[in-house]
Amino acid sequence: MPCDEAPDDLSLATELLGRTAHGRVAASMRALPFLAPARHIVTDGRVLLRMHGRPGYDQACVGHVVAYGADSLGLAESTAGAWAVHVVGECAAAEPTAAELDRLGPPPRVADGEPYDPVYLRLTPQFATVHSTDDGLRGGSGRED
Known part of the structure; x- marks a missing residue:
């Protein structure tokens, strides 16, 4: 697993990412920061x-x-507490396998009022941050993947 950080931090972060299907990419374009929604799987x-x-x-x-x-x-699991995870690393264009496409499920038909044009990226985490409240790190998967 590519990481210079404590393995437990990254392992926990990727396990938590596996509990949800969507998140947000944070980067900058022309010196301006942006957040963009994305569907994800951990592989x-x-x-x-x-x-x-x-x-x-x-x-x-x-x-x-x-x-x-x-x-x-x-x-559903967030009623017992909450968690948030952030991973940081290098991003590359990706060609998903048939199995990965199957795990991602069908893409939306429309985004922001126009036909959805899927692109695939692969993030190699170098470090991770996990935050939780109450019993937020306990509970089931909350996801059917």
């Missing part, structure tokens, strides 16, 4: 992202260090 310690390609956010991510975050807010 081989890396995070495969599917996002809408129209705004060109994927081009700002490829070859750069980006952050990706997700949380338990809105999941």
Whole structure:
């Protein structure tokens, strides 16, 4: 697993990412920060992202260090507490396997009022941050993947 940080931090972060299907990519484009929603799966310690390609956010991510975050807010398990995870690492364009595409499920038909144009990125986490409240790190998967 690619990481210079304590393995427990990254292991916990990737396990928590596996509990939810969507998160947010944070990067910058032309010196301005942005957040973009993405669908994700964790595979081989890396995070495969599917996002809408129209705004060109994927081009700002490829070859750069980006952050990706997700949380338990809105999941059934979040009633006992909440968690949030952020991973940071280098992002690359990706060609998902058939198995990975199956795990991601079908893409939306429309995003922001236009046809959805899926692009795939692979984030290799270098470090992670996990925050939780109450018993937020306990509970079931909250996801059917």
